[in-house]
Amino acid sequence: MNKRPVISFNDFSFSYPEGDTVLHKIDLEIYEGERILILGPSGCGKSTLSLCLNGIIPHLIDGRISGSLKVSGMETSGTPVSVLSQKAGIVFQDPESQFCMLRVDDEIAFGPENLKKERSLIIKEIHDALSMVNMDSCEKMLLNHLSGGMKQRVALAALLAISQPVMIFDEPTSNLDPQGTYEVAELIRGLPSEKTLVIIEHKLDYFIDIFDRIAIMDSSGRIIAVDTPGEILTGREQVLKELGVWLPQIPKYMNKFIKSTKHITFDSHGQVPLNITEAKKAVSSSPFAGEIISFFSRMIEEEILAAPPAYNIESNRKPDPLITVKKLKFSYDGSGKMALKDISLTINEGDFIAIAGQNGSGKTTLAKILIGLLEPGPGSKISFRNPAAATGHSKLPAGSFRARTEDVLDFTGFVFQNPEHQFLEDTVYDEIIFGLKSVNKKRNILNDTLMERKAEDMLKLMGLEDFKERNPFSLSQGQKRRLSVASILVMDHQVLILDEPTFGQDYINTTGLMDILVEHHRNGKTIIIITHDMNLIFRYCNKVAVLKNGTLAYSGYTRELLYREDIIKECGLDVPPLLKLYRQVKNDAAL
Amino acid sequence: MQFFEYIERDSVMHSLNPVVKLVSIFLLMLAVTFVYEPYTPLIFSVLAFLQIIIMGRIPVREVFKMILPLILVLAGITITSIIAFNTAAEITPAVLFSAGRFIITVNSVKFGLTIGLRTLFFLLYSMLFVITTDPTDFIISLIRQLRLPARVGFGTLAGYRFVPLLGEEYRSIHQAHRIRGLREDKGAVAKFRRFRKYAVPLMVTATRKAQRVAIAMDSKCFYAYPERTYLREVKIRKIDIIYSIIFGIVCIVIFLALRNYGLLAWGYRSLR
Numbered sequence: 001m002n003k004r005p006v007i008s009f010n011d012f013s014f015s016y017p018e019g020d021t022v023l024h025k026i027d028l029e030i031y032e033g034e035r036i037l038i039l040g041p042s043g044c045g046k047s048t049l050s051l052c053l054n055g056i057i058p059h060l061i062d063g064r065i066s067g068s069l070k071v072s073g074m075e076t077s078g079t080p081v082s083v084l085s086q087k088a089g090i091v092f093q094d095p096e097s098q099f100c101m102l103r104v105d106d107e108i109a110f111g112p113e114n115l116k117k118e119r120s121l122i123i124k125e126i127h128d129a130l131s132m133v134n135m136d137s138c139e140k141m142l143l144n145h146l147s148g149g150m151k152q153r154v155a156l157a158a159l160l161a162i163s164q165p166v167m168i169f170d171e172p173t174s175n176l177d178p179q180g181t182y183e184v185a186e187l188i189r190g191l192p193s194e195k196t197l198v199i200i201e202h203k204l205d206y207f208i209d210i211f212d213r214i215a216i217m218d219s220s221g222r223i224i225a226v227d228t229p230g231e232i233l234t235g236r237e238q239v240l241k242e243l244g245v246w247l248p249q250i251p252k253y254m255n256k257f258i259k260s261t262k263h264i265t266f267d268s269h270g271q272v273p274l275n276i277t278e279a280k281k282a283v284s285s286s287p288f289a290g291e292i293i294s295f296f297s298r299m300i301e302e303e304i305l306a307a308p309p310a311y312n313i314e315s316n317r318k319p320d321p322l323i324t325v326k327k328l329k330f331s332y333d334g335s336g337k338m339a340l341k342d343i344s345l346t347i348n349e350g351d352f353i354a355i356a357g358q359n360g361s362g363k364t365t366l367a368k369i370l371i372g373l374l375e376p377g378p379g380s381k382i383s384f385r386n387p388a389a390a391t392g393h394s395k396l397p398a399g400s401f402r403a404r405t406e407d408v409l410d411f412t413g414f415v416f417q418n419p420e421h422q423f424l425e426d427t428v429y430d431e432i433i434f435g436l437k438s439v440n441k442k443r444n445i446l447n448d449t450l451m452e453r454k455a456e457d458m459l460k461l462m463g464l465e466d467f468k469e470r471n472p473f474s475l476s477q478g479q480k481r482r483l484s485v486a487s488i489l490v491m492d493h494q495v496l497i498l499d500e501p502t503f504g505q506d507y508i509n510t511t512g513l514m515d516i517l518v519e520h521h522r523n524g525k526t527i528i529i530i531t532h533d534m535n536l537i538f539r540y541c542n543k544v545a546v547l548k549n550g551t552l553a554y555s556g557y558t559r560e561l562l563y564r565e566d567i568i569k570e571c572g573l574d575v576p577p578l579l580k581l582y583r584q585v586k587n588d589a590a591l
Numbered sequence: 592m593q594f595f596e597y598i599e600r601d602s603v604m605h606s607l608n609p610v611v612k613l614v615s616i617f618l619l620m621l622a623v624t625f626v627y628e629p630y631t632p633l634i635f636s637v638l639a640f641l642q643i644i645i646m647g648r649i650p651v652r653e654v655f656k657m658i659l660p661l662i663l664v665l666a667g668i669t670i671t672s673i674i675a676f677n678t679a680a681e682i683t684p685a686v687l688f689s690a691g692r693f694i695i696t697v698n699s700v701k702f703g704l705t706i707g708l709r710t711l712f713f714l715l716y717s718m719l720f721v722i723t724t725d726p727t728d729f730i731i732s733l734i735r736q737l738r739l740p741a742r743v744g745f746g747t748l749a750g751y752r753f754v755p756l757l758g759e760e761y762r763s764i765h766q767a768h769r770i771r772g773l774r775e776d777k778g779a780v781a782k783f784r785r786f787r788k789y790a791v792p793l794m795v796t797a798t799r800k801a802q803r804v805a806i807a808m809d810s811k812c813f814y815a816y817p818e819r820t821y822l823r824e825v826k827i828r829k830i831d832i833i834y835s836i837i838f839g840i841v842c843i844v845i846f847l848a849l850r851n852y853g854l855l856a857w858g859y860r861s862l863r
Contacts, residue, residue: 082816418763422770
C-alpha cells in the first residue's frame with residue numbers, strides 16, 4: 001500500500017468549553033486510499049473526531065484543542081472550513097437534516113456551485129454522481145419523497161460531485177432498514193480505490209470486509225488499538241466486548257468455536273474469517289467441518305433464534321387472543337393514499353411479537369391505531385381485550401373512539417421512537433414518578449413511600465440512579481432511551497408496545513434493555529416491538545408481523561419466516577448472517 | 592387548513608422570473624389598495640383568475656378547490672366591513688335598512704364589497720405567485736436579482752424543509768404525552784404548562800436540526816469563495832421584459848377604462 005498519510009493526528013485532544021474531554025491524546029495516521037473503521041461505544045467521541053477532520057471543530061463548534069491534526073498537510077486549526085471541506089466530506093447519520101435544498105439535482109449541485117464550477121460541468125457532475133449511486137435520472141425527484149436509503153445515496157452523490165479525496169461516513173446506515181443498509185454498504189464498497197474512507201459504523205455484518213484497518217476508541221476518547229480487521233477481531237475481541245460494541249456475527253461465532261475447542265486456527269496467519277465467503281472456505285477446508293457445523297447449529301438454537309416461547313404455551317394453555325384486527329385500513333389524508341390496507345391480524349396474550357418491514361411500510365401507524373392514537377378507516381374492526389380484566393372487550397366501533405382509547409391506554413404502554421417526545425418533567429426522578437402518579441389517579445393503590453421505592457427500584461434497574469436530578473434532555477442517547485422505557489415500564493401495563501427501542505443503541509445498551517423486556521415477558525406481559533433489526537427479531541420475538549407498503553405480508557412464528565425466502569426478499573428483510581453461513585456450509589457438506 | 596402550494600406546469604407564468612413576477616404583482620396590489628370601490632378589485636380579480644387558468648395553465652377545478660374553503664372567510668370580511676363602516680360613517684345618504692342604531696347604507700355595502708373583493712384580489716394574486724413559482728427558483732432569484740445574501744437565502748430554503756417535519760414532530764409529542772397519562776386540563780395555567788412541555792422538545796429538535804444542517808452546508812464548501820455559480824439559470828430574460836410591459840399596459844388600460852366609465856374612485860374619502 002502507498003504509505004502517504006493524508007490525515008495525521010499528533011497528540012491531539014479536544015474538549016468542549018463545558019470541560020468534558022472528548023478526544024484524548026490521539027495519535028493516528030490514515031494513509032491515502034485507506035479504508036478505516038472507527039469503532040467504539042456510543043458517545044465515545046467518534047462523531048466529534050469526524051467533525052475535526054473538516055475543521056467544523058474548532059471553527060464552527062467551540063472547544064479547546066491541543067496537539068496537531070493535519071489533513072492533506074494542512075493544520076486544521078489554522079485552515080478555514082471552506083478550504084478543509086474541499087479535502088474531506090461527511091455523510092451524516094440523519095438523512096433528514098443534511099440537506100438544504102428541495103430537489104435531488106439542486107442538492108448535488110450545491111457543492112460544485114460553491115466551488116464556482118461552470119453550469120455545464122455541474123450538470124455533468126450531477127449525472128455522473130447519480131449514476132455512481134445507482135440513481136440515474138432521479139435528478140428532478142423531491143428529497144422528501146425519497147426513502148431513507150435513497151436519501152443517504154443522494155448525500156453520498158453530493159460528496160462525489162465535490163470529489164474530496166477524503167470521505168467520512170458517520171453512521172450512515174443507522175436510520176436505515178436492512179435493504180437500505182445493504183445498498184449503502186455496497187456503494188461504499190464500490191467507491192473508487194483512491195478515496196480515503198473514514199467510516200463510523202456499528203452494523204458490521206454488512207461492512208466488516210470493507211476495511212483495511214480498524215481503530216478502537218474507548219469511552220474516554222482514546223484510541224486504544226489500530227490494526228487490520230483480522231487482527232482486531234482475533235486478538236482484541238475481549239476488549240471490544242468490554243466496550244460493548246456490536247461484533248460482526250461471522251467472526252464472533254468463528255472465534256467462539258475456536259475458543260471452545262482450543263486447537264484450531266483458521267488460516268495460516270491465525271486470523272478469523274470475516275465474511276460468509278471466507279468463512280465458507282475456512283470451514284470446508286477444515287478437518288473439523290462436521291464439528292463446526294454442529295457448533296453453529298447449537299449456537300443458532302441458543303443465541304440466534306433464542307426467542308422465548310409464549311408463556312401460555314409453556315403452561316399448556318390455549319392462547320387467548322388479545323388484539324384482533326379485521327380488514328383494517330387507514331389513510332392519513334382522509335381519502336387519498338392508503339397508509340394501511342386490509343390488515344387482519346391476531347396478537348395473543350403472552351406474545352413477544354415484532355412488527356417488521358421497511359421504513360415507511362406502516363409499522364408505527366399500525367401500532368398507533370392499535371392503541372387508538374389514530375382512528376382507523378371505516379369498516380375496520382379492532383378488538384383489544386384487557387388481559388387483567390376477566391371480561392369486557394374494548395371493541396371498536398362500540399362507544400366513542402376517545403373512550404376506547406382511554407380504556408386501552410389504561411393497560412397498554414407505548415414507548416415512542418424518539419425518547420425526547422415523551423419527556424414531561426425537569427428531572428429524571430420526576431419523570432418516573434409522573435407515571436406512578438398517573439396510575440394512582442385511576443386506582444389509588446400506591447402511597448408515597450411505595451411510590452418512592454418503586455421509582456428507586458426502576459432507576460437502579462435502568463442504571464440511572466446516579467442521574468436522578470439531571471434534566472432528561474441532558475442525558476446521553478442511551479440514557480434517554482432507558483429513561484423513556486423506565487417511565488412507561490414503571491406503570492406496569494399488561495401490554496407494552498415499543499417503537500424501535502434499540503435504535504442507535506450499542507450492544508450493551510441493547511442487550512440490557514432486551515433482557516429487561518424478556519423478564520417482563522416472563523412475568524406474563526405481552527410485548528410488541530416495532531423494528532427492522534432482524535437479529536433482534538430472531539433472537540427475542542416468538543412471532544412477527546411483516547408489513548409491506550401498508551399490507552400484511554406475513555404474520556406468524558418467527559422461525560417459520562426463515563423458510564419464506566420470498567417474503568424476506570420482497571419485504572427488504574434479512575436473515576442473520578450465521579444462519580446464512582450455516583445453511584450454505586450444510587448444503588455443501590450434504591453434497 | 593390547506594395552504595397554496597407550488598404546482599409544477601409548463602406555462603408562461605411558470606417561466607417568468609420570480610422577482611419580476613413578484614414586483615409586478617406587488618405594484619398592482621399597491622395601486623389597488625388605494626381604490627375604494629368594488630369594481631376595480633373585481634375586474635382585477637377576474638384578470639388574476641384568467642392569468643391563473645390561462646397563462647398559468649392551472650385547472651379551474653384546482654383553483655376552486657383552493658378558493659372555496661376561503662369563501663366563508665371572504666363573506667365574513669365583507670359583512671363585518673359593512674357593519675363596521677356604518678359606525679364610522681357620519682353621513683348616511685341612502686339608507687337601505689335600519690333597525691335602531693343598526694343602519695346599512697349604500698356606501699356601507701359599497702365599502703364592504705370593496706374590502707371583500709380586495710381581499711379576494713389579494714388572495715388570487717398571491718395564489719398566482721405561489722402556485723406558479725418554484726420555491727427554489729424564488730430564493731435563487733432573490734439572491735441573484737435582489738442581492739439577498741446567499742447565507743440567508745439557503746438558510747431559508749433549509750428551514751422551509753423543516754416546516755412539515757416540525758408539524759409531524761408536534762403531533763408525535765402530543766400523542767406521546769397522552770400515552771404518559773397527561774390529560775388536557777382546562778384553564779390558563781394548565782395551558783401555559785402544556786405549552787412549555789411542547790416548546791422544550793420542539794425547540795430542542797429544531798435547534799439540533801438547524802445545527803446539523805448548518806454543519807452539513809459548511810461541509811459542502813459553502814462560501815468557499817465570495818461568489819458562487821448556479822445550476823438554475825434564474826435570470827431576467829426577454830420574456831420577463833415583454834410580460835412586464837404587456838402587464839403594465841393592460842393594468843393601465845383597465846384603470847383608464849374604469850375611470851372613463853366613472854367607476855374608479857381613489858381613497859377612503861370617496862365613500863363619504
